[in-house]
Amino acid sequence: MTSEELLQIAEASTAEHEQFDFQLNVCMGTGCMSQHSDKVKAALTEEVAKSGKHCHVRQTGCMGLCAAGPLVLVEPTETRYGNVHEADAKELVDSLGGKPLERLETHLDKYFQGQQHIVLENSGHIDPEKIDEYIGRDGYQALMTALTQMDPQTVIEQISKSGLRGRGGGGYPTGLKWGMVAKAGKGQKYVICNGDEGDPGAFMDRSVLESDPQRVIEGMAIAAYAVGASKGYVYVRAEYPLAISRLTASLREARRRGFLGSNICGTTFAFDIEIRLGAGAFVCGEETALIASIEGQRGQPRPRPPYPAVSGLWGCPTLINNVETFANIAPILRNGPQWYSSIGTERSKGTKVFALTGKIANTGLVEIPMGMTLREIIFEIGGGIPNGHTFKAVQTGGPSGGCLPEEHLDLSVSYDALISAGSMMGSGGMIVMDDTSCMVNVARFFMEFCMTESCGKCVPCRAGTAQMFDLLTKICDGEATHADLDLLIDLCDVVKNTSLCGLGMTAPNPVLSTLRYFKHEYLEHIDNKYCRAGVCACAGKAPAKEEVTA
Amino acid sequence: MSPAVDVKTLVIDGIDVSARADQTVLEVARENNIFIPTLCHLDGLSDVGACRLCLVEVKNSPKLFPACVLKVEEGMEVTTKSDRLLHYRQTILELLFAERNHVCSVCVTNNHCELQATAQSQGLTHVRLPYRSPRLGVDASNERFVADQNRCILCTRCVRVCDEIEGAHVWDVMGRGIDSMVITDLMQPWGESSCTRCGKCVNVCPTGALFDKTKVGSDHPKYPDFVPYLNMMREGR
Numbered sequence A: 001m002t003s004e005e006l007l008q009i010a011e012a013s014t015a016e017h018e019q020f021d022f023q024l025n026v027c028m029g030t031g032c033m034s035q036h037s038d039k040v041k042a043a044l045t046e047e048v049a050k051s052g053k054h055c056h057v058r059q060t061g062c063m064g065l066c067a068a069g070p071l072v073l074v075e076p077t078e079t080r081y082g083n084v085h086e087a088d089a090k091e092l093v094d095s096l097g098g099k100p101l102e103r104l105e106t107h108l109d110k111y112f113q114g115q116q117h118i119v120l121e122n123s124g125h126i127d128p129e130k131i132d133e134y135i136g137r138d139g140y141q142a143l144m145t146a147l148t149q150m151d152p153q154t155v156i157e158q159i160s161k162s163g164l165r166g167r168g169g170g171g172y173p174t175g176l177k178w179g180m181v182a183k184a185g186k187g188q189k190y191v192i193c194n195g196d197e198g199d200p201g202a203f204m205d206r207s208v209l210e211s212d213p214q215r216v217i218e219g220m221a222i223a224a225y226a227v228g229a230s231k232g233y234v235y236v237r238a239e240y241p242l243a244i245s246r247l248t249a250s251l252r253e254a255r256r257r258g259f260l261g262s263n264i265c266g267t268t269f270a271f272d273i274e275i276r277l278g279a280g281a282f283v284c285g286e287e288t289a290l291i292a293s294i295e296g297q298r299g300q301p302r303p304r305p306p307y308p309a310v311s312g313l314w315g316c317p318t319l320i321n322n323v324e325t326f327a328n329i330a331p332i333l334r335n336g337p338q339w340y341s342s343i344g345t346e347r348s349k350g351t352k353v354f355a356l357t358g359k360i361a362n363t364g365l366v367e368i369p370m371g372m373t374l375r376e377i378i379f380e381i382g383g384g385i386p387n388g389h390t391f392k393a394v395q396t397g398g399p400s401g402g403c404l405p406e407e408h409l410d411l412s413v414s415y416d417a418l419i420s421a422g423s424m425m426g427s428g429g430m431i432v433m434d435d436t437s438c439m440v441n442v443a444r445f446f447m448e449f450c451m452t453e454s455c456g457k458c459v460p461c462r463a464g465t466a467q468m469f470d471l472l473t474k475i476c477d478g479e480a481t482h483a484d485l486d487l488l489i490d491l492c493d494v495v496k497n498t499s500l501c502g503l504g505m506t507a508p509n510p511v512l513s514t515l516r517y518f519k520h521e522y523l524e525h526i527d528n529k530y531c532r533a534g535v536c537a538c539a540g541k542a543p544a545k546e547e548v549t550a
Numbered sequence B: 001m002s003p004a005v006d007v008k009t010l011v012i013d014g015i016d017v018s019a020r021a022d023q024t025v026l027e028v029a030r031e032n033n034i035f036i037p038t039l040c041h042l043d044g045l046s047d048v049g050a051c052r053l054c055l056v057e058v059k060n061s062p063k064l065f066p067a068c069v070l071k072v073e074e075g076m077e078v079t080t081k082s083d084r085l086l087h088y089r090q091t092i093l094e095l096l097f098a099e100r101n102h103v104c105s106v107c108v109t110n111n112h113c114e115l116q117a118t119a120q121s122q123g124l125t126h127v128r129l130p131y132r133s134p135r136l137g138v139d140a141s142n143e144r145f146v147a148d149q150n151r152c153i154l155c156t157r158c159v160r161v162c163d164e165i166e167g168a169h170v171w172d173v174m175g176r177g178i179d180s181m182v183i184t185d186l187m188q189p190w191g192e193s194s195c196t197r198c199g200k201c202v203n204v205c206p207t208g209a210l211f212d213k214t215k216v217g218s219d220h221p222k223y224p225d226f227v228p229y230l231n232m233m234r235e236g237r
């Protein structure tokens, strides 16, 4: 493959689509598929054939607004239809070329306009199983340029300059990590893509793998070139069958086009990728546990150092990055690090994909520039709280994160701002809660998650989360005393500071953040056996006004 | 000329000590008679850093480090005793006592138990946490030994000695979190498992979870010191 050949494929792919007057993009992500978008696609194909219109119906990945599925996007008019069903197919096809079908239009301009798509730039626009469509949208240009015009050190410098930080939760500077692996000798090295995504409510990585798998493969190949690795693994949880089948097909396509294998892009660079399936354990997202799992061992973490960059898979230097981190690589090299670092805040560059869920009008995926406020995300893009309820808290960072109350709505989203407010970026779950959520019960939910997902290796996480869960249950049931609350606070400190891995170290966060902002709810459960959200089974009455302020 | 040995100097609890570059803080501390409590560590077995009792403070780091896997560094300043560390160690021990059913009065290793001794060394006088009192079984199917899950603290010494020293890998851990359990083979009864009856696991078990049937009362001292000796002999030193 030469750059001329790459250009030819791109042009051929564009020409193939331009011969049609219309493109009907039908979302075939997991969300829309569960609403039978495959049937919608079949019906549309049939109607197009009947109508004789020059129109192409194709499957695409997730368009983001999963709550309004099945979604159909008409190109080039960019008309978006939601809740499309088989029965609507004829009317929809008939309307092509005329006035848009008002009845099915999503009317969610605010949802789409507030976003900035880099990671999701192709999602909903290409058929994820067709590599040529990816190439048609500048795919593999970055790999070609890196291999033919840059030395590995230059690639790493570009990534460092872009300011990209890991999207798996920790926010470790990606360029710095690549540099460490690159410097770790000349022997066998590995690149691992972390697609375990175990946070409750998060589905960004699944969506990227389903919608645009080539972008992740390209990012991994560039990383492998930069650090000197010849072998890569994508670790995906087995609960993501669609992502796995699209990724499998895409790896085959990438090999066919010569972007994987030996002599990639006509150079001496050789690299290939295998898929490894996880069995759905949250802790296997932790890098050392993930590596143990790939090695065929019990998926449990080991103490670091040594970090995987020094001693990872089978003891070899290993680069491990998140799906979304890899998805950012190609655009950074294509458009330059300055372009990327011009987006976002001082210390958090670029965009972040969030999975908006919970009590919010527009459930789905959003990609926003760093620095946007929570208020903009929730009330403008997300459309606010439905059914006349009021906002109470937003949970970010999954079980490691925290709940932020209304007074923090104007916080602009960045790694550091979220941590100083007592939460964290995490991998991108964002759960919105309204007045029907009890914050003690929310803390209990996350503690239960950590307790059942703890691997059981270290004592504080194994036994500590179980004790904290019992104490939270006692509070919810209206049976706890102030001594129990003190004990809970003490255990938070112990588990946070003595656990072996990030799971235990962050497990107390949901408790600590709800205690920081919603302590009155804990006290109401203890003093008055009262749950203001009416969620818990405690029988008490609302406290008199002056008690609440105490 | 003798080969160059990489020597580091560091400070542990205010005492200047020297170490080989490949040593851990725990090893060096013990060589210098500085006591750090441990349960999962055993000389001669690989370290897993699981019990968290050996956590120490390192100057200029907010994080605590398990001494059993912490490699020495030049100029490092380590603190092994502080009010904070004592509180953490006591709480971890409380978590262990409350996790299963540790009843010293009916235990064959009473007075020979590492959990008991460690709790005493850390000045633990009572347990603040509610006892979880799980219903757990006793496996007496082996003609020579008994496994009492009630007394197991999941240190995984049995798993490691069986794998690394005996080479049989009969023991492993099943389940996760609070439901974790050491098992023989794929949860076959111990007596029907591929166990070689070597008894190494019994001797390295820090509590009365694994014990010899011939022992009665509280007459069951354990002799885990054979492991480094075996290693030494095998290396032909």
Ligand SMILES: Cc1cc2nc3c(=O)[nH]c(=O)nc-3n(C[C@H](O)[C@H](O)[C@H](O)COP(=O)(O)O)c2cc1C
Residues within 6 Å of the ligand: A165, A166, A167, A168, A169, A170, A171, A172, A174, A194, A195, A196, A197, A198, A199, A282, A283, A284, A285, A286, A287, A288, A320, A321, A322, A323, A325, A427, A501, A502, A503
């Ligand atoms: C309990 C736990 C779960 C984790 N789960 C994930 C995950 O699902 N996906 C992920 O990318 N990183 C996860 N991480 C973070 C990884 O350990 C690792 O830091 C990350 O994959 C590095 O990639 P990045 O630098 O691109 O963020 C988890 C960490 C912990 C402690």
Ligand code: FES
Residues within 6 Å of the ligand: B037, B038, B039, B040, B041, B048, B049, B050, B051, B052, B053, B054, B055, B066, B067, B068, B069
């Ligand atoms: S002895 Fe170090 S963690 Fe157990």
